[in-house]
Amino acid sequence: MDKDIKIAVLIDADNVPSTQVKEMMEEIAKYGNPTIKRIYGDWTKPQLGKWKNVLLENAINPIQQYGYTTGKNATDSAMIIDAMDILYSDKVNGFCLVSSDSDFTKLATRLRESRMLVLGMGEKKTPNPFIVACDKFIYLEILHNESEEKENGKTKVKTPVQVDKINPKLIRLISSTISDLADDDGWAFMGDVGNLLQKKQPNFDSRNFGFQKLTPLVSSISNFEVERRIKLIYVRNKE
Numbered sequence: 001m002d003k004d005i006k007i008a009v010l011i012d013a014d015n016v017p018s019t020q021v022k023e024m025m026e027e028i029a030k031y032g033n034p035t036i037k038r039i040y041g042d043w044t045k046p047q048l049g050k051w052k053n054v055l056l057e058n059a060i061n062p063i064q065q066y067g068y069t070t071g072k073n074a075t076d077s078a079m080i081i082d083a084m085d086i087l088y089s090d091k092v093n094g095f096c097l098v099s100s101d102s103d104f105t106k107l108a109t110r111l112r113e114s115r116m117l118v119l120g121m122g123e124k125k126t127p128n129p130f131i132v133a134c135d136k137f138i139y140l141e142i143l144h145n146e147s148e149e150k151e152n153g154k155t156k157v158k159t160p161v162q163v164d165k166i167n168p169k170l171i172r173l174i175s176s177t178i179s180d181l182a183d184d185d186g187w188a189f190m191g192d193v194g195n196l197l198q199k200k201q202p203n204f205d206s207r208n209f210g211f212q213k214l215t216p217l218v219s220s221i222s223n224f225e226v227e228r229r230i231k232l233i234y235v236r237n238k239e
Contacts, residue, residue: 005032005117006092010079011060012099013041013048016122016140021054023143024121028096031119031136036086038063040079076103083107087114094118097134100126108133120202137203163210170209171223173201175237178224186236187227190215193235 009028016024028034037060041048044066055062065078079097086092094117097104101122108130111118120126120134124141131137142163177196181188194214197204211217215233219226227234 005094006035007032007094007096007117007119008036008083008086008092009034009038009060009096009098010083011037011039012076012079012097012101012104013039013051013062015099015101018051018054020140020143021058021060024098024140025058027121027138027143028119031096031117032094034096035092037061038082040065040082042066076101079104080107083111087111087116092116096121098122099130102127102130105130105133131203134202136198138205139203139208142205142207164208166209166217166221171221173197173204174218174221175223178235178237182236187234188236190218190226190233190235193218 007028009025025034025037037058039051039055039060040063041051043051043062043064051062054060063078063082079099083095083097086095095111096119097108098121104120105127108118108120112133112135118134120130120137121140122130122137124139126137126139174193174197177193177200178186178188181192181196197214206212206214206217209217211220215226218224218235223238225236225238227236
């Protein structure tokens with residue numbers, strides 16, 4: 001966690017599950033200090049009642065936004081207006097926009113133009129334009145780094161975490177990134193590879209493929225050669 005980075009967390013209650021807020025806030029803390037935490041929705045709706053305890057436990061400020069017109073999302077407008085007010089207050093260095101709605105694409109782009117760090121969080125159904133508008137986008141489905149345990153009467157049932165399969169597209173992405181950074185012998189520093197992968201594809205995350213870190217993911221693919229040099233790790237494409 002970089003304590004110097006102050007993050008405004010703005011959550012769209014209509015587009016994220018309340019059950020994953022704890023994991024979500026722990027993930028945000030890896031990138032900075034969430035100094036502003038707000039969640040937007042029409043709290044008169046019965047379906048949002050399940051948020052009450054979650055908000056108290058995580059010190060998130062609920063913002064009431066009535067749906068004035070049928071078919072229009074007033075929550076989106078309220079979040080966007082608040083985000084711009086916060087931007088010009090100079091109180092934060094970054095934003096975390098939590099939603100699976102593409103309506104925040106322009107907002108993410110505008111915040112990045114103002115040199116703000118922009119994290120996005122949403123479900124895997126999130127449209128790609130919003131994902132690529134962020135510096136980093138994290139799928140809510142992967143925040144459970146172990147199998148989630150659910151109570152089923154007296155028996156605990158483990159629900160496996162759904163992960164993506166390693167595919168040729170991923171291998172080509174990693175291979176081209178290594179080539180972009182490689183020295184004369186073909187070696188690239190793994191840390192630099194990870195940073196460039198993130199810039200190329202904001203939703204790239206080793207956890208999407210069942211690995212907690214990049215090194216185990218790359219090591220599991222036969223196309224790459226990994227070498228440890230004291231505390232540093234390097235990788236190159238196999239010929």
